[in-house]
Amino acid sequence: MTTTPANPFIPFALPDIGDDEIAEVVDTLKSGWITTGPKTRRFEEDFSAFLGDAGLHAMAVNSATAGLHLALEALGIGPGDEVITTTHTFTATAEVVRYLGADVVLVDIDPATLCIDVAAVEAAITPRTKAVMPVHYAGLAADMTALLALARRHGLKVVEDAAHALPTTCGGQLVGTLASDASVFSFYANKTMTTGEGGMVVTRDAEIAKRIQVMRLHGINRDAFDRFTAKVPSWYYEVTAPGFKYNLTDIASAMGIHQLKRARAFQQARADMAARYDAAFANLPVITPPQPLPGDTHAWHLYVLRLADDAKLTRDELIEGLYAAGIGCSVHYIPLHLQPYWRDRYQLQPQQFPHSQRAYEQMLSLPLYTRMGPAEVQRVIDAVRSLLD
Ligand SMILES: *Cc1c(COP(=O)(O)O)cnc(C)c1O
Numbered sequence: 001m002t003t004t005p006a007n008p009f010i011p012f013a014l015p016d017i018g019d020d021e022i023a024e025v026v027d028t029l030k031s032g033w034i035t036t037g038p039k040t041r042r043f044e045e046d047f048s049a050f051l052g053d054a055g056l057h058a059m060a061v062n063s064a065t066a067g068l069h070l071a072l073e074a075l076g077i078g079p080g081d082e083v084i085t086t087t088h089t090f091t092a093t094a095e096v097v098r099y100l101g102a103d104v105v106l107v108d109i110d111p112a113t114l115c116i117d118v119a120a121v122e123a124a125i126t127p128r129t130k131a132v133m134p135v136h137y138a139g140l141a142a143d144m145t146a147l148l149a150l151a152r153r154h155g156l157k158v159v160e161d162a163a164h165a166l167p168t169t170c171g172g173q174l175v176g177t178l179a180s181d182a183s184v185f186s187f188y189a190n191k192t193m194t195t196g197e198g199g200m201v202v203t204r205d206a207e208i209a210k211r212i213q214v215m216r217l218h219g220i221n222r223d224a225f226d227r228f229t230a231k232v233p234s235w236y237y238e239v240t241a242p243g244f245k246y247n248l249t250d251i252a253s254a255m256g257i258h259q260l261k262r263a264r265a266f267q268q269a270r271a272d273m274a275a276r277y278d279a280a281f282a283n284l285p286v287i288t289p290p291q292p293l294p295g296d297t298h299a300w301h302l303y304v305l306r307l308a309d310d311a312k313l314t315r316d317e318l319i320e321g322l323y324a325a326g327i328g329c330s331v332h333y334i335p336l337h338l339q340p341y342w343r344d345r346y347q348l349q350p351q352q353f354p355h356s357q358r359a360y361e362q363m364l365s366l367p368l369y370t371r372m373g374p375a376e377v378q379r380v381i382d383a384v385r386s387l388l389d
Contacts, residue, residue: 003326010379012328013190016266016370017255024254031250036060036217039250043257047200050167050260051176056202057209060253061216064163064186064199066246068133069096071159071182071201074211077102077130084124085133085161086116087335087348088356093133093161094336105129106336106348111355113290114304115142122150131157131181138332139192139299140290141170148179157181163199164301166192167267172295176202187252190369192266192301193259195252219243269370270300273377277303277366280381284388285311287362302332306362311388318387319364325383330365 003009028039040060047058061067077083079101085093087106094104107120114137121132132151134142144160151158162168163186165175176183182205187198203209214221219241248256278288287306292298307315319329335356337348350357366380 007326007379009326010328010367010372010376012330012365012367013369014371015189015194016262017194018258018262020258020261021255024258025251028250028254034251035249036247036253037250039257040248040253043248043253043260044200046257046260047202050263051174051202053177053204055204056177057204057206059201059203059209059212059216060248060256061199061201061246062248062252063092063197063246064161064184064188065092065096066216066244067184067199067201068093068159068161069099070212070215070244070246071184071203071208072096072100072102072131073215074208075131075157075159075181077157080128081130082126082128083131083133084121084129086135086137086356087337087342087353088114088137088333088359089135089161089336090163090333091336091339091342092163093135094342097133102130103128104342104346106342106346106353108353108355109137109359110143111359113140113143114138114359115140116147117355118143118146118150121147125154125156129154129156131159133159133161135161135163136165136168136175136299138289138302138304139164139168140292141165141168141175141296144170144175144178144180151180160184162186163188163191165299167263167297168299169292169295169297171293181205182208187256187259192270192299193256193263195248195256195259198248198252198256214240215243216246217243218245266370267297267299270368271298273368273372274298274300274303276377277305277368277381281305281384284385285309286388300368303366303368304332304363305366305384306359307388308362313387315362315364318384321387322364322380322383325379325387327380327383328367331360331363332365333360335360 081102158180160183168175182203187195285308336342
């Protein structure tokens with residue numbers, strides 16, 4: 001690798017943790033309350049306020065995977081049911097369906113947006129279909145207008161995998177406030193904001209919210225914080241279901257409170273970097289990422305470049321060349337239809353998913369994060385240009 005002290009390795013992703021996050025974590029550690037408590041409650045309230053919709057319930061959990069599991073569980077998904085999602089996602093989106101004993105039906109993407117193809121969803125509906133899970137891939141909203149209309153016509157539940165989508169808008173409305181049954185955000189280390197590990201489930205439905213609140217902590221009807229801070233201290237609680245251990249700690253929420261305050265600035269910085277990449281790559285044999293509709297916000301979790309047919313390198317060669325130039329890249333995603341578990345369980349063939357398969361073979365994700373300075377963005381640009389021009 002041609003990295004030097006003046007040109008250190010540019011990793012694919014880095015979290016952007018500020019002094020406020022650190023001070024709040026230290027405050028939490030000193031406070032005597034480190035698991036789910038006042039900071040988590042504040043983080044949830046701040047999250048609802050960020051989405052700007054008083055009718056929403058925001059529930060912090062220890063990962064988006066946990067949140068997706070809880071949302072489907074609360075919707076009553078179980079054995080015999082089918083849930084439709086995109087093959088072009090991380091395995092977490094689909095695995096939660098299997099946790100509940102239901103079946104996953106994978107469908108192809110729209111090659112223009114790389115998000116779930118709504119026509120393919122419609123074609124996959126059977127009498128067993130109970131829900132559909134769109135993914136706002138890379139931070140660009142899926143076609144929720146068409147998808148929600150389809151779901152309404154067929155009586156399907158909709159759970160949005162919004163792991164990439166903070167903040168993303170669709171028709172001017174923030175993801176999290178749309179007319180789906182639940183949306184789930186991720187605060188994993190490389191996401192647009194982070195709590196190390198963490199997630200947030202958002203729903204408008206009070207019954208779903210109640211179920212999630214109970215199931216995220218052992219099926220207990222009140223959490224520990226409520227029990228120990230109620231006016232009359234109470235040791236009494238009731239276990240109403242075999243719940244899970246999915247609560248978020250106050251240590252994590254302390255980070256989340258301050259990351260959330262910076263979410264809009266993070267998005268602007270990511271959008272500015274993406275625009276620099278777009279301009280710099282305009283004349284190369286590449287397909288630059290799809291843009292949001294006019295007036296809409298793309299969260300720019302990922303900057304996904306696809307090689308055109310006339311590119312002189314393969315995707316793998318380009319990744320190797322960038323690595324040799326001291327730049328880390330990734331691929332989002334190896335589609336689920338190629339992963340042994342999903343491939344073998346549902347006997348999937350690449351020909352069933354031509355758009356995802358083709359996009360996968362052409363794509364790589366470039367570094368895009370707020371700790372990158374202009375000089376680092378330029379180094380990525382120069383390296384891509386020198387390899388492809
Ligand atoms: C990161 C991610 C998840 C899982 O998020 P965790 O918080 O790590 O559980 C789910 N779906 C997609 C599309 C993701 O990128």
